[in-house]
Amino acid sequence: MVNDRKLLTITEAAEYLNVSKSSLRRWSNEGVLTSFRVGMRGERRFDINELDAFLVVHGEAPSPAEAMESAQSSSPGEVMDLCAHHGIPRHVSMHFRNEEEQWLLLSPYLIDHLSAGAPVLYMHDSSHRTEIVGRLRSEGVDVDEALRTQQLALCASQDCYLQGGFFSADRMLEFVQKHVAGMLSDPAGKAMITGEMTWFLTGMPGVEQMLVYERELNVLLRNFPQLTIVCQYHLRRLDSETTFGALLTHPFAHSAEGFRRGFYSDH
Template sequence: MTTSIAMGLPGVSLAPGDHICAFYRGPAERDAILVPYLREGLRAGDKCLCVTDDPLPAESVRELAADPGHLESLTSSSTYLLDGFFAIDRMIAFWERAVGRAVDRDGFGFVRAVGEMTWALSGRPGVADLLAYESRLNDFLPRYPQVILCLYDLRRFCDGEVLMDIVRTHPAVLISGQLLDNPWYVEPDEYLSRHPGIAVPAVDALGAARAVP
């Protein structure tokens, strides 16, 4: 299996099984990560699964794909928040179906997925389980030849404790164009035993956080 995969950013390479949190500020920085990541995947013949919170990045992403079979552009409302709530097992089952279908049925040798995570600040039922979900996702990554990139807007995720736990649940961190092995990563069993009920803050307006009940 390939052990080094171009990410699309200068000097940045990925490895199968990578689960990366990418920090950015605002839509322009998000797309500066998102679009090259997907463009490189399409160039390499990977299956690309892209979940975003709003239609603007989805529109720019669709323009990348001459063959829509290589790129699925989805929204948070149809995946993470299907039926208006978040459920960990349902979302992991979504990835299992989507990635498994790409590999086992459609014959793709590699899948690169990306999720914009601002939906977790919506205050919808279940979103406080974000960090448990991110931790459990690490047990799913080795099942297929894949990488998953999670996009976090630092203008919106303002709570320092939550940011630290986002870091603890990802083995790798992308910030300022550099991909770093994460010395603060905690394995799922240990993390979940330490943090049985940590809450994620919702955001009423940019930078104004409140606790999810």
Template sequence: MSAKHHFADRTNQGRLKCYRLGERKERRFLLEDLLAYAPSVNIDISEAGLIAGAVNRNDSDLQCGHPHYCSQYRNTGEQWTMLKPHLLNHLEPGAVTVYLYDGGVQRIEDWLAGEGHSSTSLQAQGILRLIPADSIYLEGGVKLVGCSSFWKSIISNCEALGVERLLITGEMNWATSEAPGTELLLQYEQALDDIAAQYPWLTLLCQYDLTRFSAATVFDTLLIHPCVQLEQSSATGLVVQS
């Protein structure tokens, strides 16, 4: 079943509210309706699971069956709630975290300090790498081949160093700019999904600030990500096989 027919089926059943717009009567959805619908189609994880704290990486991936996550939040408190278990689980010997951030790093440093970690020390040990997202995505425009090559080089370097677990996470606000190539966001996410499937020791977490993205983009992220994290639950995405 295609994604189009999947959502037509759900709206016709009254499970997902939609609105008809324009002469073509195209379906459109409200952000709140989409977020309410996402957990209803799959698994809910209690506070004893992924949301509560650091968990075994393999156990967390089994909750959704795939290591490519999308977190959706409205404020930094919600952001940290969803990021925390992934990040803390990769601040151990044999693990590495590559974090692409938006704005300054003080917020991230404060989160880590609250858990007894020094960002400076973690970076000196090579466990944590903080990179401005704009420097990767927006300088010269977004280029799918270039971005994929960058991540593959990071993964290859970690593999050569014997890294056992790698977390790559990025704050996605760069995609709200008008820089050339940002319209390729979904193709970029698909490329990440393909990369994730090749490396069982890799976890990807794309962080979406719901106050910055349109409902249409949020809808698309639900379609492309195998696993979606909301504030109080984690659920498999709305990926529909053709």
């Protein structure tokens, strides 16, 4: 009987298998992993013995190379879930040619987190606050409520990256760490930060530290495996040297051509 089983909540089961809750929901819906519905709300519960059997059948997590082979049929989030088993941080350099392409690539990350009740910090530069709000509303997001509850925070570059009229990699890392601590206390168990990197073009003091900051974010992310950071690079405004530097400092790269591994590795 179900009452005699040791059942885990979806959050507990995700931690037990070291995967995302969205992966568990998908496997449950597809019949790959058995779950039980309990209570008036029909919440999922997972038998710990079933989870152990799942691990035996499916073995260890796929290698990063195997995970990337599934990128064409899986979402970036699912690919990063698989790579997370190997300690690869969820740090993406996103490359786009125009604003429509920017939103086409970015919106799935935003909607995935916002629809799950997860907090999002959007640091904007070339995009105006009203433009971001309008695009989110067009996707069906209750932006007013998300802003009121601070599930969504919008921060202009001069108030984060360029606070005080200069950029400091150390200060920005402290800024991120401070915000992450509060964001990951949320019951959703995951969070997202995204930033538009065109502030680099201002030429303000310290902007040359941008790639140092990007590289050090990977170190910070080891302590926050459920945090996704998406850094947005405009291909037609930033030069090839900057774009190549972004690829060297991110484990993942995303463009209209697909989702790929970046060149960053700490091994």
